[in-house]
Amino acid sequence: MTRDDIKSDMKSILDTCSGIKVFFIDDDNNELYDSDIESEGLDEFMVSFVSDLKNKFTDNEKFSIPNLSNADERKHALYYFDFDDQIHEFKYLDKVNEMQANKIIGKYQVRSKGLSSIKAVVIRLKGSDGKVISFYQYIHRTSLWTSGKGVFFTTHKTRVVKMTDDVLRLNNSFIFAKIGQNYLINNVRAFEKELGFDKIIHAKAAQYCTSIESRGLVENLEKFNKQINKEINFARKFVKVFKNSAVIEQNLSNEEIISFAMSKPFYEGKLKLTEDGSQFDLNSISRCSNFLQLLDDEFLKSELTGMNYIARAKDRASS
Structure with missing residues (x-):
């Protein structure tokens, strides 16, 4: 698969995106779970995420896919993973990309666990031709508010009240992606520091x-x-x-x-x-x-x- 093929397939998936699936990786056991996020919020996130990906990459004339070993400071680039030694986290995207649409996996038990044990989020987008691309997001403290850490407030009718539920914010950033058999690195520093590639x-x-x-x-x-x-x-x-x-x-x-x-x-x-x-x-x-x-x-x-x-x-x- 050439770099032009990767660009073409990525553009096709984003231009005709017909479905999104989100998975959680549990920090307690490193297992992958169905996030069970309600569809309305997921559809809204999909529109925002796809739009951001198109603006940064597939609809941007400066979009390039240089080798990760040749990474520099250029913008609008996804770096092609060209090393023999792979990180453990690649297996999650391998599993998600190969998963059949009707495959049922365990749901994340939010009632008993809350959101504090979520280590990472995997997002899979599917195009109209059935091809998929998946993304790995590492969950930072700024993306997760838990009721046991500090006191947070929100609105309730006419008052400001203490939050009693955990809150997770999905954003448009990601560390790496997988399309076909190719891994594309977006955030090189996080790939090294957070995932041990250093x-x-x-x-x-x-x-x-x-x-x-x-x-x-x-x-x-x-x-x-x-x-x-x-x-x-x-x-x-x-x-x-x-x-x-x-x-x-x-x-x-x-x-x-x-x-x-x-x-x-x-x-x-x-x-x-x-x-x-x-x-x-x-x-x-x-x-x-x-x-x-x-x-x-x-x-x-x-x-x-x-x-x-x-x-x-x-x-x-x-x-």
């Missing part, structure tokens, strides 16, 4: 670091390794560079990389070589960051104007 990033970065070490391009990777283990932003960028950089992909020689870096004033003042000039000396955090920038091929020159640029977010153009 551990996979750190492990993958450590693995890639051994490849850099074997090339002999750097004299000592101790400082670099410490940054990988300590800073998720640094580890994430290194994984992005190693999986997507043309510098790595084309297997440029150490001599070519060093010669290029030292020929550019931008890098010459920010990177340091060993005494014999055969390796980079990364004995500072700033040099580690600048070395990553070099490997990411961020230094670009416009063929039109001859101006030099640092481009952190970029897509390869067709030759």
Whole structure:
């Protein structure tokens, strides 16, 4: 399934959306339950949710689906999951997408449990052709008000009274989605922090670091390794560079990389070589960051104007 196929199927589902189903994940046992939300409120939420998805993505000309390993700060993007190691939460969307329309599963026992044990919400939308897309929402404290935490008030006829029931607010945000066999990440930071993907990033970065070490391009990777283990932003960028950089992909020689870096004033003042000039000396955090920038091929020159640029977010153009 190509990225264009994903966009096309997603647009078709949203343009002809004929049904919504919402499930709760119970924090007590990590099981998936039918939310049993009344249909009128669910239909109203569906209209709002679909409209927001269309505005941000399928009806937006800037909508793109880059690889998660190449994630940057661009807007209107859903990042394609391109890692081998998967998180546990993917199984919920697997189950929901494969579920037959008439499949009956247990209902969430709101009378006995209230809403406080809901860990996450799974939303499934269905198009007129039967295709589905599902979304995973993590429940934050701002989305859930429970009667046992603080005192909340609401209106009742002509008075303001204390709330005695739990309140859950469904919103249009989501961490990741699944369409077909493809996982699309919307909130990268939450995907790492809330769902534990940061551990996979750190492990993958450590693995890639051994490849850099074997090339002999750097004299000592101790400082670099410490940054990988300590800073998720640094580890994430290194994984992005190693999986997507043309510098790595084309297997440029150490001599070519060093010669290029030292020929550019931008890098010459920010990177340091060993005494014999055969390796980079990364004995500072700033040099580690600048070395990553070099490997990411961020230094670009416009063929039109001859101006030099640092481009952190970029897509390869067709030759």
